[in-house]
Amino acid sequence: MNKKVKYKYFNDGYAIIKNFLSYSDLKACRDQMIKSYKKILNKDINYQNIDEILKSHEEKKDWDKMYSAFNHARNSKAFKKISKKLMILGKEIFDIKLKSITTGYAIGIKSSNRTSYLWHQEKSYYSNLNTIHYHFPFMRPLNKKCGTMSFLKKSHVMGHIKNLYNKQKHSKSVYSFVPKDIKEIKKNFSEKFLNIQMGDVCVFHENIIHRSNANKSNKIRFAGIVRQQVV
Ligand SMILES: O=C(O)CCC(=O)C(=O)O
Numbered sequence: 733m734n735k736k737v738k739y740k741y742f743n744d745g746y747a748i749i750k751n752f753l754s755y756s757d758l759k760a761c762r763d764q765m766i767k768s769y770k771k772i773l774n775k776d777i778n779y780q781n782i783d784e785i786l787k788s789h790e791e792k793k794d795w796d797k798m799y800s801a802f803n804h805a806r807n808s809k810a811f812k813k814i815s816k817k818l819m820i821l822g823k824e825i826f827d828i829k830l831k832s833i834t835t836g837y838a839i840g841i842k843s844s845n846r847t848s849y850l851w852h853q854e855k856s857y858y859s860n861l862n863t864i865h866y867h868f869p870f871m872r873p874l875n876k877k878c879g880t881m882s883f884l885k886k887s888h889v890m891g892h893i894k895n896l897y898n899k900q901k902h903s904k905s906v907y908s909f910v911p912k913d914i915k916e917i918k919k920n921f922s923e924k925f926l927n928i929q930m931g932d933v934c935v936f937h938e939n940i941i942h943r944s945n946a947n948k949s950n951k952i953r954f955a956g957i958v959r960q961q962v963v
């Protein structure tokens with residue numbers, strides 16, 4: 733299993749580790765996230781209404797509060813526990829010692845691209861470090877309909893791309909370091925959408941080119957993120 737993951741990671745730039753996280757690990761992240769939004773948005777939020785409520789806050793441009801709630805959730809024990817497990821796994825797969833950089837999650841809301849990333853390499857954000865990145869569902873599976881991230885398969889072979897432009901729509905949007913030659917680059921690699929089930933984890937290379945996609949569903953896309961540094 734680990735050998736296959738390692739091979740795919742180096743060959744394709746990403747790999748999926750099946751059934752790695754337990755139901756209770758994922759539930760802890762989900763419950764914590766709901767709690768954080770409930771506390772900071774000061775609304776009676778639960779598993780059933782979270783999608784609708786966050787969508788309305790997004791539309792009302794209540795972005796600062798949403799960001800505080802996000803920070804509250806992502807720095808919690810629930811996410812840190814997953815990071816620890818992935819650190820042990822990283823050691824087993826790659827035989828390297830890892831240290832956590834950050835934990836968090838990506839969020840994708842229908843009709844909003846404020847939180848969606850254009851094509852980029854993670855290396856652009858952590859250019860002085862050797863890093864490894866994990867992405868996992870913790871609310872529901874991730875697929876094309878909900879705007880799951882996609883990869884340009886094998887594009888990590890290009891190494892660290894330095895000819896970039898920095899794109900940010902406005903001060904409350906995420907910003908992406910997009911390769912200037914992205915149109916040409918896209919002709920050479922195929923786009924693969926990350927289809928991933930609960931419990932599975934995707935590990936990806938710092939140089940693989942990836943992006944977020946538009947969410948066509950009424951449910952919010954929540955995708956857990958763990959970033960680690962080789963020490
Ligand atoms: O899922 C997304 O929206 C983007 C995720 C991403 O860029 C990342 O995890 O590095």
Ligand SMILES: [Fe+2]
Pocket residue numbers: 849852853854942
């Ligand atoms: Fe990214």
